[in-house]
Amino acid sequence: AQSVTQLGSHVSVSEGALVLLRCNYSSSVPPYLFWYVQYPNQGLQLLLKYTTGATLVKGINGFEAEFKKSETSFHLTKPSAHMSDAAEYFCAVSGSARQLTFGSGTQLTVLP
């Protein structure tokens, strides 16, 4: 079985500040890990994914995430927040069955 825990259902940052959204996973097999973003009234879009290889993954809109096996973590970061980053972010894990299991989501608010 696999699961995802996102720490913090709501995160607020000031424009220009570092964005850090936390994700920890549990998986019985080497995981594939994903971050999706959901803008208001829209479906989910893929930000980035980790499959194999380099543990630091770069995605769209300046986001990146680092896979840390020893910590079972896949935290999402962006050096400088922009107002347009305000959205809900979902971490997801895919294990042996290749089905996606999503976390409960983190709502990011960017303050002017």
Place this chain on the structure above:
Amino acid sequence: EAQVTQNPRYLITVTGKKLTVTCSQNMNHEYMSWYRQDPGLGLRQIYYSMNVEVTDKGDVPEGYKVSRKEKRNFPLILESPSPNQTSLYFCASSLSLLAGAPNEQFFGPGTRLTVL
């Protein structure tokens, strides 16, 4: 334009009245899936389909049915809706999951369903 479409986008209905939410993709994807999104619970998978005529239960299949008669369409059927099925529903599709790392799932815009 490559996309996943869902209809209707909004639906208010009453308990027990059968309804169907349609999902269609134009990317020739083998894999399709239905999720429901509820506050604080993220997305939970209802049903998925690996290909035409191949469907399987996800984590929360009770009260739902699906069919996959054509590759592009994957309708979600609620034969007797109840208030606890009030939710935001998403359809998604991707290339085959049968080999290699999972491919990106493309999501539809969502269907907001209210069951009174």
